Amino acid sequence: MQEHPNYQDIVLVGGGHTHAIVLQMWAMNPLPGARLTLVSPQIQTAYSGMLPGMVAGHYSLDDTHIDLARLCRAAGARFIQACAHHIDVKAHTVSLLGRPPLEYDLLSLDVGATPVRELPGSELAIPIKPIGHFYNFWQKLQRHVQKNRTSLRLGIVGGGAGGCELAMAMAHSLEEQIYSGRVQIHLIHGADEIPQGYPFLARKLVARELDSLGVEIHHNWPVSEITEQGVRSNNGELLNLDQVLLSTNACAPPWLADSQLALDDKGFVVVDRKLRAQGHQEIFAAGDVASFSAGPLPKAGVYAVRQGPVLFHNLRATLTGQLLKNYRPQKRFLSLLACGGKRAVAVRNGLAAVGAPLWRWKDHIDRNFMQRFSDLSISMEEMPSAQPREILNQRQGISLASMRCNGCGAKVGPEVLRGALAKLPIQQSEYLLRGLGDDAAVMDLPASQLLVQSSDQLRAPVADPWLFGRLAALHALSDLFAMHARPVSAQVLATLPTAAEEITQRDLQQLLAGTIYELNRHHCVLSGGHTAEGAEMQLGLTVNGLAEREQLLEKCGAHTGDCLILSKPLGIGTILAAEGMGEAKGRWLQKALETMLHSNAAASGVFAQHGAHALTDVTGFGLLGHLLEMLKPDGLSATLIAEPLPLIPGARQCIERGWLSSLQPQNASAYSFVENPREWQSLPHWALLTDPQTCGGLLAAVPASKAEACVRALLQSGCSQAAIIGVINTRGNPQPKIRLRRDGHWRQLITHNSEAEHSQV
Missing domain, CATH: 3.50.50.60 (FAD/NAD(P)-binding domain)
Incomplete structure (x- = not known):
């Protein structure tokens, strides 16, 4: 508890x-x-x-x-x-x-x-905030300047401290192009003071720094309009510019x-x-x-x-x-303005100075500030004294027994359940006759179709219950997509952490709303389930699908010479392991979540359309484990190529630092089926072969004649890193064998396999 x-x-x-x-x-x-x-x-x-x-x-x-x-x-x-x-x-x-x-x-x-955007035509300009959008623009601009020799005129509207610092920073970065005359930077301000609000000496020093960097200053130049040609002043004068940036007053x-x-x-x-x-x-x-x-x-x-x-x-x-x-x-406080190069202007109490030592001082202050966030570690110690909790209990009128019940007593209370269900979106299904609210779901299934059923359960890999509901639903539905079945209904087993009733209701509503969000996207209805309290949030789903007998795809059935195609990149397990210890960068986690939230439904259809002989999803056992499940029934072997094997950004760094999923050691038994491990053991791909994937992609054996068209279709469907990662080799081995290659092309492997079969005959 x-x-x-x-x-x-x-x-x-x-x-x-x-x-x-x-x-x-x-x-x-x-x-x-x-x-x-x-x-x-x-x-x-x-x-x-x-x-x-x-x-x-x-x-x-x-x-x-x-x-x-x-x-x-x-x-x-x-x-x-x-x-x-x-x-x-x-x-x-x-x-x-x-x-x-x-x-x-x-x-x-x-x-x-954000910068005020009430100027006519301000939608044509790039605002400095939010910073993420501006940084993307700045990266593209730098690449453009490096690749093109044409001239470029940039204008920054706003002569405050932020506008001055930005102008000097851009000028320093583009210094070579500015002095060659290819790039011009204009700083435009409606008042006489730049930077506005600073004492005279500080303004004089900043103006000198701007001038030394080749920035052209436009004092008393109130902008009335932004056009595709540049900016126009109140008196109708036009300043021709290729791009306008806004560093104006904030709103x-x-x-x-x-x-x-x-x-x-x-x-x-x-x-x-x-x-x-x-x-x-x-x-x-x-x-x-x-x-x-x-x-x-x-x-x-x-x-x-x-x-x-x-x-x-x-x-x-x-x-x-x-x-x-x-x-x-x-x-009063010290103000330090960066001057493009490693120089800064310091201002306090009306006094000002400029120089490289002041930059080093500013750099020291800024790095120390950022260090306080990077030095934080994940605490595994017990929480502090419970006294504040007792105060909260008294203020909120909350009373919980020291020991929570098990069995049916661990169920979430009826009021909590009703409150959470009342806020969920309405669902409809042509097959569901009785669902939420009844003792059991009743379905009317078409006589000509097979029922395809699967169950899956996850511990929460993220703290956001709505996002967790989406991930759990997609992970469970993936088993149906791997069979090329159409989802129709699902039931949940939800475990909520012990909390006050109101908190439990909030979490349950968010969890189920996320689940239904994905079920609805796949025309699948939530037909019932069970809720309980426990030590941590967990969600399991039993999903039901329909399929014609001839449309089903299975793990076995691959043919010699088939290409192995993977629809999603690898690395989810190692990134989640690193994130759990507070070591993963946020952008790595973001890419992992984007990968996990990409449904396998479209990929399943693409593989079926291109004649896949075998299909499975890559989940807990990792790529190697699920590939062996594909090979074993038919006595097949396979060759994998490292070069095209897609990886999530950050996976390489996490695996190299030793951040392994807790399931990885058990998955490692699959390495015994690799013929030539030494060729890959120095590569990050080696450990990622057994990395468990939550909401991983699909692995298919597709005829070689259709493989390239299949990959193109996958890319068009949104599987942006889909790739041919290997080929199926000859039959007849008592145990499947997997051979690894660092580089090469799948066509070479198919040719080699055909020649080997011919020589045996």
């Missing part, structure tokens, strides 16, 4: 600096009884202080971004990658794009700001306008000194999205960072009945 069940949900929306600090502090001092969830559309969040250095080429993407998935893992928090687009303050829910709303007891917003995300929260004239959430939203004791806001009723603050990262400890304390204090702290913004 879980020692500290969850009683309250704290939902953090947005991965800004303040929330990153809260998560870092939570990792070191969690509050038992409170569950923390972060919702963010990005799996990595940028640290604004290092972005000019990234554009200039001094830092990599990883240097400048906080890995939110890893940070949440260290904090014991759930990470949900989604876009928020509405808040219902009465229902205490946050609506998320493409998935069910998320309920909260406490809510905190740190969703940042709030537009979706907050319908949030029923008190907003200022720019759409930012009005908060008090305790960071609470005006009129809502259970909602907080911090960072750029917060607007203080006592007076506005500049949109600067230094304020957001300082708000982190205050928000951390106040979230906990709200739940435990302690006094909340006031946030007191610092009146």
